[in-house]
Amino acid sequence: MRVAVLGAGAWGTALAVLLASKGVPTRLWARRKAQAEALQAMRENRDYLPGVAIPAYLYPTHDPEEALEGAELAVVAVPSKALRETLAVLPPAPWYVSATKGLFYGGEGVRTPAEVVEALTQRPVVALSGPNHAEEVARFLPTASVAAGPEDLARRVQALFSGPTFRVYTSRDRRGVELGGAVKNVLALAAGMVDGLRLGDNAKAALLTRGLREMVRFGTALGGEEATFYGLAGLGDLLATAYSLHSRNRMAGENLVRGVDREALEARGVVEGLYAVKAMVAWGKEQGVELPVAEAVHRVAHEGLDPLAALKALMAREPKEE
Numbered sequence: 524m525r526v527a528v529l530g531a532g533a534w535g536t537a538l539a540v541l542l543a544s545k546g547v548p549t550r551l552w553a554r555r556k557a558q559a560e561a562l563q564a565m566r567e568n569r570d571y572l573p574g575v576a577i578p579a580y581l582y583p584t585h586d587p588e589e590a591l592e593g594a595e596l597a598v599v600a601v602p603s604k605a606l607r608e609t610l611a612v613l614p615p616a617p618w619y620v621s622a623t624k625g626l627f628y629g630g631e632g633v634r635t636p637a638e639v640v641e642a643l644t645q646r647p648v649v650a651l652s653g654p655n656h657a658e659e660v661a662r663f664l665p666t667a668s669v670a671a672g673p674e675d676l677a678r679r680v681q682a683l684f685s686g687p688t689f690r691v692y693t694s695r696d697r698r699g700v701e702l703g704g705a706v707k708n709v710l711a712l713a714a715g716m717v718d719g720l721r722l723g724d725n726a727k728a729a730l731l732t733r734g735l736r737e738m739v740r741f742g743t744a745l746g747g748e749e750a751t752f753y754g755l756a757g758l759g760d761l762l763a764t765a766y767s768l769h770s771r772n773r774m775a776g777e778n779l780v781r782g783v784d785r786e787a788l789e790a791r792g793v794v795e796g797l798y799a800v801k802a803m804v805a806w807g808k809e810q811g812v813e814l815p816v817a818e819a820v821h822r823v824a825h826e827g828l829d830p831l832a833a834l835k836a837l838m839a840r841e842p843k844e845e
């Protein structure tokens with residue numbers, strides 16, 4: 524039994540390290556040949572996950588055929604913006620685990636990464652999501668995650684990834700699990716703005732609590748179960764990201780406040796919240812649903828509004844019942 528991990532960024536590498544350290548033969552597909560060669564030569568991913576040794580059972584490759592050869596399943600861990608083009612260049616796997624966090628909005632409404640993988644491959648897909656920083660998972664710090672999808676395959680993912688430092692729960696609510704993982708990135712951008720503006724603990728707690736309500740409103744309207752958003756893949760991931768020094772989303776919020784330009788925001792890695800917020804706001808406008816925190820993040824990140832003005836506007840909203 525072999526596993527293919529698609530995407531040699533921080534998360535793909537961490538998941539591949541986790542599996543290979545359990546003795547699971549794992550092939551890690553890197554988009555760039557030079558990156559695969561560097562991983563082979565140095566046995567370390569210096570660009571995306573420095574300081575973590577690559578175990579013997581992990582084989583990095585740029586060759587699509589070699590990556591998927593004999594794989595029981597493929598774990599998709601590329602940024603959401605690269606999902607379609609990645610699946611287009613790779614041979615199919617029997618089934619997939621989607622570890623990408625993101626949101627798409629188009630003619631078919633809101634789509635999650637697992638839904639996109641399923642539509643493109645016509646194979647079963649389990650989503651794996653939770654409060655999971657690659658830097659900590661790869662260093663074997665205690666972590667919990669959720670495998671959501673068809674029950675038999677979710678259980679298979681649970682058995683495959685579980686170990687002394689990685690505890691996997693199963694869920695049937697794949698949509699809710701993925702919506703939680705996408706919305707928390709938008710809220711983490713807002714949390715980073717509060718941090719950058721030094722507005723204090725009260726402001727951050729208020730923003731995240733109201734943001735959680737927004738996650739529930741958005742997520743249940745799209746078919747997620749309310750309890751999912753109070754679980755690991757919702758509240759759990761929101762806490763891990765919004766208070767983290769690792770988080771690229773939270774850090775991007777801080778950098779937006781400092782006037783760092785849009786291109787430079789992704790210098791430390793992909794910032795999924797910048798894309799997810801577009802999908803959220805477009806959906807909210809079409810459905811006539813208010814999403815005040817997401818709209819404020821959108822105005823700052825994509826329309827150039829001053830962050831302080833956006834936060835003041837949130838405070839000045841019409842008084843209401845909690």
Ligand SMILES: NC(=O)c1ccc[n+]([C@@H]2O[C@H](COP(=O)([O-])OP(=O)(O)OC[C@H]3O[C@@H](n4cnc5c(N)ncnc54)[C@H](O)[C@@H]3O)[C@@H](O)[C@H]2O)c1
Binds near residue numbers: 600601795
């Ligand atoms: N980093 C984490 O802790 C973490 C944890 C859970 C989930 N995720 C999710 O995993 C996904 C990947 O995140 P990451 O942290 O590994 O990103 P990263 O920024 O560390 O790495 C991105 C990787 O994608 C590759 N890439 C960039 N553009 C590409 C393209 N157009 N086509 C193919 N490959 C491309 C890069 O070469 C790189 O290998 C995101 O959706 C993220 O939200 C990340």
Ligand SMILES: O=P(O)(O)OC[C@H](O)CO
Binds near residue numbers: 656708773
């Ligand atoms: O670094 P971030 O902000 O993409 O967050 C990483 C993971 O999603 C945390 O669970």
